[in-house]
Amino acid sequence: MADGNTDTLDGAANVLPSNIEAEQALLGALLVNNDAFDRIASIIKPEHFFDPLHTRIFEVASDRIRKNTLATPVTLKAFFEGDEGLQAVGGTSYLVRLAGAAISLFAVKDYAQLIYDLAIRRNLILIGQDISERASRIEVESDAADLIVKAEQELYQLGEKGKTDQGFQSFQKAVFDAVNVTNAAYQRDGGLSGLPTGLDDLDEKLGGFHPSDLLILAARPSMGKTSLATNVAFNVARNYKRGIRPDGTEGAVEGGVVGFFSLEMSAEQLAARVLSEAARIPSQNIREGNLTQDEMRRFLEAAKELEKAPLYIDDTPALPISTVAARARRLKRQHGLDLMIIDYLQLARGTNSKSDNRVQEVSEITQGLKAIAKELHIPVIALSQLSRQVESREDKRPQLSDLRESGSIEQDADVVMFIFREEYYKEREKPGDHDIAAMAVWQEEMEKLHGRAEVIIGKQRHGPIGTVDLAFEGQFTRFSNLIKNYQNSGSGDFG
CATH class of the missing domain: 1.10.860.10 (DNAb Helicase; Chain A)
Structure with missing residues (x-):
């Protein structure tokens, strides 16, 4: 001594x-x-x-x-x-x-x-x-x-x-942490134990987004992956309130700070999309500046609300997963971080970008994202593309085997969700104008499918799988609660 x-x-x-x-x-x-x-x-x-x-x-x-x-x-x-x-x-x-x-x-x-x-x-x-x-x-x-x-x-x-290495922790501490999580849900009258998304039926199915979880949100192009991700990001960020949490630490008591890695779209494009969704103005009108006086008022109100929301965007393309981790740590240290979104997984790079083995590289990326979720104790949502084999089936609802490089993604993810809009495919089956009977049947089917989307939960490590129905407004590329959307049509409620 x-x-x-x-x-x-x-x-x-x-x-x-x-x-x-x-x-x-x-x-x-x-x-x-x-x-x-x-x-x-x-x-x-x-x-x-x-x-x-x-x-x-x-x-x-x-x-x-x-x-x-x-x-x-x-x-x-x-x-x-x-x-x-x-x-x-x-x-x-x-x-x-x-x-x-x-x-x-x-x-x-x-x-x-x-x-x-x-x-x-x-x-x-x-x-x-x-x-x-x-x-x-x-x-x-x-x-x-x-x-x-x-x-x-x-x-x-x-x-x-x-400390630099946590090492083993006692089961007593693990039990204490588990009790805190359950108590948080109990305080909400048996509601969510995780971070609310603002989409009630999805929250009920998942229990919110849980810290340390890696969630994969996958779909074919034009299904609305980025739109759903931006909906959730804005809902979480705009509800942010800071205070003392049940475990005695200071941080987000409602909503949270969101870090959004946009590897495909620029920060300006992403902000315009969020503004379109929040203000209920077609994004094309925003790009062209073709707005009525009322739309301009709503646009400015939405922009003002967005200014205060702790939503941080990094639009650097082709980021290595190690750099994603470093920037996420820096954001948490400087501003806090309660939810991280990466759009999309296949655009990130592994440490060895020269490797010809794409499956191995995607495996490194998914393992890296799961490690970020655990290290920073936050939910991480990674968007992912689906393979073209979906299009060749009669029933085009996605399944786990449709994930590109599916083995590592399915293995590392705690939750895998798919977006499916049957309206998108039915629209492409429109018969010729001369076939009146077929046209009538098609129009009837389109009316049933219009404005509806499914989020299919194909894997959930801690809960049930199944399907959640959401409303989808194509002109705003906006998802919302299905019943609320139809009850308050045109109300401007973000759902």
Whole structure:
């Protein structure tokens, strides 16, 4: 055990900062008055102690206090019989000496903050040394850009968690987190445990979008993938409210901050599409400036509402998945991030963009997106194209095997959704004007299908599969709740 305030690495001049006396004083206060634990539990964890013996003492004391049992030098003595680290400093009498060095209850928070700060500094030094070592080692398979991404990831994890490697966590903590999720749903009267999309029937089927989930939204061209994604993005962003969440942390209590990676459309085109949907004005009229006075008023109102919404767009084309991860981390650090959308998956690139194996590259991308969802604890929605084999079937409803490079996408995704609009295909079956009987049948079928869309949930790891019916307004490329849309036709309600 170190008995000073510093220690060295491999005899080098690099010094790891620590304060053994502060650790002793804090542990002593905890053993004298267990109420101190409530004041420091949110600040300090066992791994923040520099001395390994102090780490073990804090772990045992914390476990006993959480179980509402006493943690004193006497009660801890049995847990350290034969502990080599404790024997080296005088045996169990060291626990009594710690209690004798106890500080006042009012000072424990400051001491905990000091120990935490020193732990972060030690980790920063180690990360810096690791970065330096990797940068000086020139290898064919890694370039400088990869090193930057790796360094940013490590620094992000340190900033978010106060540690670079979470490692194993106890089942007790996992149960505690699960109870918090269920409690959040219970507080909504048995409603959603995830992030609401603003589309009621879809929310009911999915329970909202859940943190750490990768959701695939797939369809053939012209089905409305981007439109549904922008609908959801705007709904989530416009409902954003910040406050204290049930777990005691500060963040989004309603809605959320949305990061939208638009690899196909420019930010301006995407904004115009969102404005068209929100203001209920055909996008063609917006592009041409062909607006009535009332439409111009609605357009400006929608633009004003969009200005305040925390919706961030990155329209850099052909981004490598490692860069997507780095930019998502940066956005979360600077502004927060509660939902990430990437449009679309096949336009992203793997780390080795020169690889001829497209299936392997898509697998790397989907695994990377799932890793982002878990690391940032957010839902990630990735749009995906479907193969042309859909068009060759009589029933053109998509299924899992229609996903391009379907193996990795289906395996890595927690939820797979397909958009299907039968009206799109029926419209192309229009008979000739001379066939009056066939035309009458076709018109009747078109009336039934008009303005309707299906979201087919082909896979859901934590819930049922099935179909959700939505309303679709083609002129605005806008999805909304089916019943609400027809009850309030032309009302301007975003649904």
